Amino acid sequence: MRQAQHLALAALALSLTPTFAVAERNLVPTLERSFNVCPDRPAEPVWMQEIPLRQAYQRVLVQDIYRAQNLERIVETVSCACEIRFPSWDAAEAVFRERHASDERWEMLRASDANNRRANAARPAAKAICDAAGNW
Template sequence: MMHRTIRLTWLTIVLGLTAPPLVAERNLIPSLESIPDVCSERPNEPNWMENIALRDAYQRVLVQDIYRAQSMERVVETGSCDCAARFPTWDSAEGTFRENHAGANRSEMLQASDIYNRRANELRPQAKTICEAAGNW
């Protein structure tokens, strides 16, 4: 019995020395704050988008997709990737949504999102090259 107690004590010491400290585990917890690496002072989304009901989230996604496509287009067309070109105000994307898609149903908006996503993805390699050269990627 004593031999078993000594072995358990020794095992406890060894495991205690080899186990990672709790502080390291706490450092692995992701932060809820999201601070971008580039252009940290980006414009906020319009309030209505941030407060939209979950069942209508596809509308928010569409405006985000429009914004992304317009951003990529602007960078490629101007050859500039300054923060104002890459992350402008949301006015243009919101205007495009209201003028062209506000009356659409869910299915039509999802199709439009797909089109804007494809456009942004087509332009992404060119925009990435321009933005990497400017240090804004």
């Protein structure tokens, strides 16, 4: 009886194998990002995309500055238009270059933390504005 159960399970597994293979083939990873909201977002600056792994904290800091600026801008303007929510990276890059480019790693990590706190403080109000606009 037990051997019959094992054979039945093995037969079931073999019959499902082609289905799993087809499903797996359909899951092709892509490096291209697509968004449901504001699909025409500006790409990160090339230098950020090419930054060496050991200096990734610099990229993270610029991303954190960008996020904080954008959420605060939504609240200030009471608008969640795509150009407000996802502007060019110029302003975030300028802040990074003016205030942090020569900082030590630990100083950049501390600045990232401060920018995350700013973003998190603005997020609830920005989310409410964007939800109302159908743009979150």
